[in-house]
Amino acid sequence: MLLRQNFLIILVLFGMVLTGVIYLNNYGNSCNQQIIERDVIKPKWMQKNIGLRSSPGLLYNQPRVLVGRTDVASVSPWSSPIIWEGTFDSTLIDSIYKQQNLTIATTVFALGKYTRFIKGFLESAEQHYFVGFRVHFYLFTDQPESVPEVKMGENRSLTVLKVQSLNRWQDISMNRMEKLEKLIKNELAGEADYIFCLDVDTMFYGRWGAESLGRLVGVIHPWFFDAPRGQFTYERRPESLAYIPAGEGDYYYAGAAFGGTLEDIHNLTKTCREHLNIDAANSIEAVWQEESHLNKYFLLNKPSKLLSPEYMWRGINERAAPIKIVRFANVPKNYAEVRPNA
Ligand SMILES: CC(=O)N[C@H]1[C@@H](OP(=O)(O)OP(=O)(O)OC[C@H]2O[C@@H](n3ccc(=O)[nH]c3=O)[C@H](O)[C@@H]2O)O[C@H](CO)[C@H](O)[C@@H]1O
């Protein structure tokens, strides 16, 4: 009897020790994993959370509750602002964001004959794009030797990164997602607060500033802002990961401009890159390449801020009623002449 009792006690003690060992072991493991995740896998994004501070004594027009744009929507159904001329006060917004000591990374690609657009892009950016803010341009090109000298203002810099030439314009355009993902992960962590990724066959004609900043920012495409969603050029084949069925979709977003915080744009570019690769492995290319995947991403990850087509307009000489100012627009080009393939 006594023997049996002792045996039971020993068994229970043994069980407790075993449980303890297993627990410690697991705990140790999960600790290690966390450390690995924090120090190696997850980059440290710069995060400034200092609120929207205003300076004492700053004078600006009274915000009016009953006065504003009535010809356009300035808020999305998920309550994100849509930025149009007349929806913000540039003096006030600059004063708020200047206090945050921000760096805006801005990427642009110029391969093959698209190097001809670099000068106009950079020179006009000096005039209109985040004037007075620290801006770091990253230019990806297959011909670093043909990048023109552009005089940059104080606190503004340009880094040229060489990439390999590609034979199809579709590949050049799509490949941007992978290059951006790597740039953000390997170079930008700790170096910038926000990033904008822009087409190079463009120029700035009006202010593009701090009103555009947000966690995840999409630009409404200049050709579809007035169209019913059935007419959006989303990918309509279910075989593609960019597929958006009829009856779904919010806006049609431009592939030529998007931005946000490093963390959000890292996730966006990584997801689009992965989906482009899976599509390629299944021998399908979305109808508008990465723009189709971007539209799918924005359907499932709603932008926290939307920029009106003022921020990616058709061309400086094109007119449409709601566009009171052209800030950034396509430069006309002869597709057959500038692209490496038809
Ligand atoms: C206004 C807008 O939303 N435009 C999008 C649209 O056509 P786009 O006609 O604007 O495409 P595009 O020919 O400008 O190509 C997109 C970008 O790829 C780069 N590039 C392209 C070809 C080349 O030979 N060298 C080179 O550097 C360059 O940065 C260019 O700005 O659809 C593309 C995808 O199919 C992209 O999503 C574009 O952003």
Ligand SMILES: [Mn+2]
């Ligand atoms: Mn373009």
